[in-house]
Amino acid sequence: xxxxxxxxxxxxxxxxxxxxxxxxxxxxxxxxxxxxxxxxxxxxxxxxxxxxxxxxxxxxxxxxxxxxxxxxxxxxxxxxxxxxxxxxxxxxxxxxxxxxxxxxxxxxxxxxxxxxxxxxxxxxxxxxxxxxxxxxxxxxxxxxxxxxxxxxxxxxxxxxxxxxxxxxxxxxxxxxxxxxxxxxxxxxxxxxxxxxxxxxxxxxxxxxxxxxxxxxxxxxxxxxxxxxxxxxxxx
Amino acid sequence: xxxxxxxxxxxxxxxxxxxxxxxxxxxxxxxxxxxxxxxxxxxxxxxxxxxxxxxxxxxxxxxxxxxxxxxxxxxxxxxxxxxxxxxxxxxxxxxxxxxxxxxxxxxxxxxxxxxxxxxxxxxxxxxxxxxxxxxxxxxxxxxxxxxxxxxxxxxxxxxxxxxxxxxxxxxxxxxxxxxxxxxxxxxxxxxxxxxxxxxxxxxxxxxxxxxxxxxxxxxxxxxxxxxxxxxxxxxxxxxxxxxxxxxxxxxxxxxxxxxxxxxxxxxxxxxxxxxxxxxxxxxxxxxxxxxxxxxx
Numbered sequence: 001x002x003x004x005x006x007x008x009x010x011x012x013x014x015x016x017x018x019x020x021x022x023x024x025x026x027x028x029x030x031x032x033x034x035x036x037x038x039x040x041x042x043x044x045x046x047x048x049x050x051x052x053x054x055x056x057x058x059x060x061x062x063x064x065x066x067x068x069x070x071x072x073x074x075x076x077x078x079x080x081x082x083x084x085x086x087x088x089x090x091x092x093x094x095x096x097x098x099x100x101x102x103x104x105x106x107x108x109x110x111x112x113x114x115x116x117x118x119x120x121x122x123x124x125x126x127x128x129x130x131x132x133x134x135x136x137x138x139x140x141x142x143x144x145x146x147x148x149x150x151x152x153x154x155x156x157x158x159x160x161x162x163x164x165x166x167x168x169x170x171x172x173x174x175x176x177x178x179x180x181x182x183x184x185x186x187x188x189x190x191x192x193x194x195x196x197x198x199x200x201x202x203x204x205x206x207x208x209x210x211x212x213x214x215x216x217x218x219x220x221x222x223x224x225x226x227x228x229x230x231x232x233x234x235x
Numbered sequence: 236x237x238x239x240x241x242x243x244x245x246x247x248x249x250x251x252x253x254x255x256x257x258x259x260x261x262x263x264x265x266x267x268x269x270x271x272x273x274x275x276x277x278x279x280x281x282x283x284x285x286x287x288x289x290x291x292x293x294x295x296x297x298x299x300x301x302x303x304x305x306x307x308x309x310x311x312x313x314x315x316x317x318x319x320x321x322x323x324x325x326x327x328x329x330x331x332x333x334x335x336x337x338x339x340x341x342x343x344x345x346x347x348x349x350x351x352x353x354x355x356x357x358x359x360x361x362x363x364x365x366x367x368x369x370x371x372x373x374x375x376x377x378x379x380x381x382x383x384x385x386x387x388x389x390x391x392x393x394x395x396x397x398x399x400x401x402x403x404x405x406x407x408x409x410x411x412x413x414x415x416x417x418x419x420x421x422x423x424x425x426x427x428x429x430x431x432x433x434x435x436x437x438x439x440x441x442x443x444x445x446x447x448x449x450x451x452x453x454x455x456x457x458x459x460x461x462x463x464x465x466x467x468x469x470x471x472x473x474x475x476x477x478x479x480x481x482x483x484x485x486x487x488x489x490x491x492x493x494x495x496x497x498x499x500x501x502x503x504x505x506x507x508x509x510x511x512x513x514x515x516x517x518x519x520x521x522x523x524x525x526x527x528x529x530x531x
Contacts (some may be wrong), residue, residue: 084448091445101440114437118446122242165444 012036013074013170013201014060020068021055021225029055029064031225037203039169042196044212045205047222053205056222057172060203061095062086091119094163094200096173100155102147108158109134109143115162129165137161137191153184160191170201177208185211250437250454254430255461261429262462265422269466269513272415273506274473279408281474281502286401287366297326297366301359301376302386312357315381319361322375324368331358356383366398420517423462427455427521452522456515463514464507471503 014037021029030052037043045053058064060073062081071078074092081089102111112133113126121129134140137157147155156176163171173192177185189211196202206212212219221229255262301319303312316328337353361376363369373387431438441451478497 087442087445087447089445090443095443097439097443101436101443103436103440115440115444117246118441118450119444120243120450122239162440162444 012072013039013041015072016056016059016069017071018069019059019066019071021052021059021064022067028225030059030066032069033222033225033227035220035227035230037201040196040199040201042193042202042215042217043204044215044217044219045203045222046207046209046212046219048207050224051222052225053207053222054174055225057174057203057205061093061172062089091166092168092170094160094166094168094171096156096159096163096171096176098175098178100147100159100179102155102158104147107144107146108139108150111147111158112162112165116165119166121165133161133164136164151184152180153187156180156184156188157191160188160195164195168200170203171195173202173204175206175208176204177206177211182210186214189215247450247453248457251457251461254434254454254458257433258426258429261422261426265419265426265462266465266469268415268419268422269463269510270469270473272412272419273467273470273510275415276408276412277470277502277506278474278477279404279412281478283401283404283408286397286404297363297369299361299363299369299373299376299387299389301361302383302388303357303359303381304383304386305356307357307381311381312359315379316359318379319359319376322372324363324365324372326362326364329360329362331360333357356386366401369398416513419466420513423459423514423517424521426462427459427518430455430458431522455522456518459514459516459518459521460511461514463510463512463517465510466514467506467508467510468503470510471499471506474502474506475499 014035016033016035019030019033023029033052033056045056047053055064059066059071059078062078066079073089076089078089103114106114109130113130116126116129117123130143131140134143137160139154139157139161142150142154145154147158150158156179160171160173160176163173171192176188176192180188185208192202192204193215216232218230218232220227221231301315303315307315312330316330319325319328333353333355336355336358337348340355341348361372363372369389373389376382377384377387438451475497482497
């Protein structure tokens, strides 16, 4: 099983070493997780609700801090990243939230443009970059539509387009097909595969086993905060 | 470079305006309460200054007569004058020798004191620089050994009344105005918290794509500044219109003379500045807790 086109690099891009997330004395998010992900890999995190797959992504985006072990991302120990450095860290990655997170009162291009302006782009830079960005996610033809005029798959494309504004080398998607029918789900997966083909590392948390099996990439299964299976790992 | 800075400011400012439009009623409440608070504080401050100036124009104001014990030698008088000069609130001390006082009285009422001996003690004329410290200064002077028991005379009834009026205004200013200011601060705080709630989706997106904390909070700080500044402007205009009405009433009574002109631009600038700073402080408190700005 192939786990990613650009996965040839040997050093781990992301390394979890005995990572633990403890919310309280009895509640754990992750328990001693060990895993390595190479640059350019396409990895699925699967498991039941509460298994810890979203927590893995949130640890990398620093929405959650680990309480034990070591977490290395792109050579940086995330425990040493201070809160004020988190925005810079997030500009190194594209995050696709489960609920699309689109602004309903803004058109498609405005949604992407808003995010660009929030990270410092000027109006001119936004105007210049938007067509290419929207084309990259095959939504250029709906640029003037409002989110409520789009299908779920189209909305997810906009969310992915927005995640690409910083031209990130890694994309993290939390249940990107959670709200979509099978046909649209595969559309989104194909888009993520295209981005992976262009060199992006793609991490997807999903419980949609049909889609996961069809895509045929590395699958890490979590249960009660522990990795219980890791299939198709690149060596 | 300049275009980029302007562009950045335009983005942050437009974000603040969106928030203001979204919370129209909350903004209205915050602005009007700030206005009432600053109107009370500014108006009472203005009245205080006016009364204070009026008090300073009264003859004999801020003066105190201190009578020393009978037969006090000159060295003791000089020593008492030196000690009085050191008391906080005392501007100057002038020694009036008993002969000089007697001579003055003799000139004013020669037939009354004809054949009488000089019964005046040595006297000090004390000028104060703060009317409110008068009683404290008086009691400290009274404690001096060389001063006659009950030998400190100060403030006539008018001055007592003025002093009380000034105290009342100050109390009202600090009490009512302060309370209103506190209320308006809570309203600005609430308006910003509502903005955070109403704009949680935008804030979340900003945080997802890596916007800095400054980018996320600046629109809210601008929102607070605008609310405070608008309140200040409204307070200035209210004060101005009150002054015009007061001027009209006063002009009917020629005995009071002319009311001093109202420095409208200066007052508005001060109130707008004060309001803006207050708005900034309140909004800074509202966005301070970082966990509340986190999505989910």
